[in-house]
Amino acid sequence: xxxxxxxxxxxxxxxxxxxxxxxxxxxxxxxxxxxxxxxxxxxxxxxxxxxxxxxxxxxxxxxxxxxxxxxxxxxxxxxxxxxxxxxxxxxxxxxxxxxxxxxxxxxxxxxxxxxxxxxxxxxxxxxxxxxxxxxxxxxxxxxxxxxxxxxxxxxxxxxxxxxxxxxxxxxxxxxxxxxxxxxxxxxxxxxxxxxxxxxxxxxxxxxxxxxxxxxxxxxxxxxxxxxxxxxxxxxxxxxxxxxxxxxxxxxxxxxxxxxxxxxxxxxxxxxxxxxxxxxxxxxxxxxxxxxxxxxxxxxxxxxxxxxxxxxxxxxxxxxxx
Numbered sequence: 001x002x003x004x005x006x007x008x009x010x011x012x013x014x015x016x017x018x019x020x021x022x023x024x025x026x027x028x029x030x031x032x033x034x035x036x037x038x039x040x041x042x043x044x045x046x047x048x049x050x051x052x053x054x055x056x057x058x059x060x061x062x063x064x065x066x067x068x069x070x071x072x073x074x075x076x077x078x079x080x081x082x083x084x085x086x087x088x089x090x091x092x093x094x095x096x097x098x099x100x101x102x103x104x105x106x107x108x109x110x111x112x113x114x115x116x117x118x119x120x121x122x123x124x125x126x127x128x129x130x131x132x133x134x135x136x137x138x139x140x141x142x143x144x145x146x147x148x149x150x151x152x153x154x155x156x157x158x159x160x161x162x163x164x165x166x167x168x169x170x171x172x173x174x175x176x177x178x179x180x181x182x183x184x185x186x187x188x189x190x191x192x193x194x195x196x197x198x199x200x201x202x203x204x205x206x207x208x209x210x211x212x213x214x215x216x217x218x219x220x221x222x223x224x225x226x227x228x229x230x231x232x233x234x235x236x237x238x239x240x241x242x243x244x245x246x247x248x249x250x251x252x253x254x255x256x257x258x259x260x261x262x263x264x265x266x267x268x269x270x271x272x273x274x275x276x277x278x279x280x281x282x283x284x285x286x287x288x289x290x291x292x293x294x295x296x297x298x299x300x301x302x303x304x305x306x307x308x309x310x311x312x313x314x315x316x317x318x319x320x321x
Contacts, residue, residue, distance in 0.1 A: 022034075027046060027048040027051075027053055028043070028044060028046050028047070028048060028053075028061075028064075028230065029041050029042060029043050029044060029061075030042045030044065033096065034093075037096050037216075038084065038093055038094060038095060038096055039082075039093075039094050039095075039096050040091065040092075040093060040094075041065075041091065041092040041093075041094060042090060042091055042311070043060075043061030043062065043064065043065045043090045043091075043092075044056070044061050045057055045058060045059070045060045045061045046060075047060060047230070047255060047258065047281075047284070049255060049258045049259050049262060049273075050114065050259070050262065050267070050268075050269035050273070051269065052269070052273065054258060054262075054273055054276075055276075055281055056281075057281050057284050057285045057288070058281075058282070058285045059285055059288070059289060059300075059302055060230075060284075060285060060288055061090050062089040062090055062300075062302060062303055063228075063229075063288045063289055063292050063300060064225060064228045064229070064230055064288070065086065065089060065090060065091070065092060065225075066086070066089055066292065066300075067225075067227070067228050067291075067292045067295065067296065068083075068092075068225035068226055068227075068228055069083055069086045069092065070295075070296050070298075071194075071226045071227045071228075072222070072226070074193075074197075075190055075193055075222070075226070078186060078189045078190055078193060079186045079189075079190070079220060079221075079222050080215075080219065080220070080221055080222070081221055081222040081223070081226075082094040082095040082097050082213065082215075082221050082222070082223045083095075087314040087315055088303065088310060088311045088314040088315070089302075089303040090303065090311060091311055091314070091315065094223070095215055095221065096215075096216070097213030097214060097215055097221050097223050098213050098214050099154065099211060099212070099213040099223060100174075100175055100179075100183070100211070100212045100213060100214070101153060101154060101174050101175070102151040102152065102153055102154065102164065102169055102174055102175060103151065103152050103153075103154055103209055103210070103211050104149060104150075104151055104183060104184075104187045104209070104210045104211070104212065105149070105150045105151070105152060105207060105208070105209050105210075106147050106148070106149055106150075106187050106188060106190075106191040106207060106208055106210070107144065107147065107148050107150060107206075107207040108143065108144055108147045108191065108195065108205065108206055108207055109141055109142065109143050109144060109204075109206040109207060109233075110122060110134070110138055110139075110140065110141070110142050110144060111140065111141045111206055111207065111233065113256075113259050113260060113263045114259065114269070115268070115269075116163065118130075118150075118207075119140050119141070121163075122134060122138060123140070129163075130148070130150040130163060130164070130165055131165030131166055131167060131168075132148055132150075139244075139247075140247075141206075141244055141249070141250060142244075147188060147191050147192070149166060149184050149187055149188065150164075150166075151164045151165075151166060151168075151169050152164060153174075154211075166180070166184065179220070182220060183212055183220070186212075186220070186222075187210050190210060190222070190226065190227075191205070191208060194208060194226075194227045194232070197227075197295060198234060198237075198295065199237065201294040201295045201297075202236070202237050202238060202294060203234045203235065203236065203237055203253060203291070203294065203295070204234065204235040204236075204237045204240055204250070205227070205232060205233070205234060206232075206233035206234070206235055206250075207232065207233050208226070208227060208231055208232035208233070209231045209232070210222065210224075210226060210231075211223050211224035227295075228291075229253060229254035229255055229287065229288045229291050230254070230255055232254060233252065233254055233256055234252070234253040234254050234291055235250035235251060235252060235253070236250065236251035236253065239251050252287070253287045253288075253290060253291040254287070254288075254291065255284065257280070257283065257284060257287065258276075258280065258284060261276055261280050262274065262276070
């Protein structure tokens with residue numbers, strides 16, 4: 001897929017003259033520290049898998065930004081989040097927060113295709129995984145008796161998907177015991193809410209990733225994004241029972257279809273990924289949009305073009321430009 005869309009975002013950030021020293025470039029978004037201490041997050045259409053940028057997916061940035069903001073608005077009764085306003089489909093103004101050094105993955109099913117996934121480790125013979133004991137005889141994509149919390153160090157620390165246990169988070173001094181207990185409680189409550197909403201939308205929320213941080217007063221905040229096709233596994237609920245019974249993979253509404261396509265091509269995350277047919281990326285975009293619409297009950301309407309002028313116009317007043 002073309003990277004011209006990403007170049008347009010770069011033009012936006014250059015045009016509004018935000019100092020480069022305040023910029024952070026992530027795999028799928030760019031952020032800036034604003035003069036008032038808040039942060040400006042600008043999405044891109046880049047998609048990552050196996051911790052590498054794979055390609056750009058049409059409309060991905062807008063879909064994920066709007067969906068995450070929708071979830072933020074609908075889970076404020078569970079935990080505060082960093083989102084302040086969304087002046088543009090591609091932009092989020094957020095509270096500056098200090099990220100916790102661990103990401104939180106909540107798993108409701110035993111699934112996955114990567115070497116650190118719950119299913120692959122189980123398939124390779126492990127039965128004590130992430131500090132949880134699993135019996136023999138489980139099948140791939142089987143529902144767990146109860147959702148479990150599995151932490152991992154952040155990718156920025158160079159140890160992404162390290163097989164931490166909840167006890168090790170405290171034992172290694174990564175998070176204070178009381179705070180870690182709160183994080184686990186909140187993560188499970190968010191996951192339960194996500195499963196309820198997904199069920200009403202005809203989907204299954206199989207697992208998800210949350211990131212948390214602390215604001216300037218030390219208050220826990222949900223940060224990054226939540227319950228999007230990039231951070232969660234969403235399966236089609238209607239077809240799942242029959243497909244599971246016949247040993248078939250669920251119909252995914254998330255980037256798992258990319259992981260599977262790469263895995264089917266023999267890719268394990270080392271070196272340059274194989275080229276996938278453009279139809280794979282277009283189908284990914286279609287499923288992302290569909291997930292947004294069934295979860296929110298809203299029609300996805302792409303933002304107008306050109307995005308440079310639109311973002312600059314919509315940021316007027318918000319940032320005092």
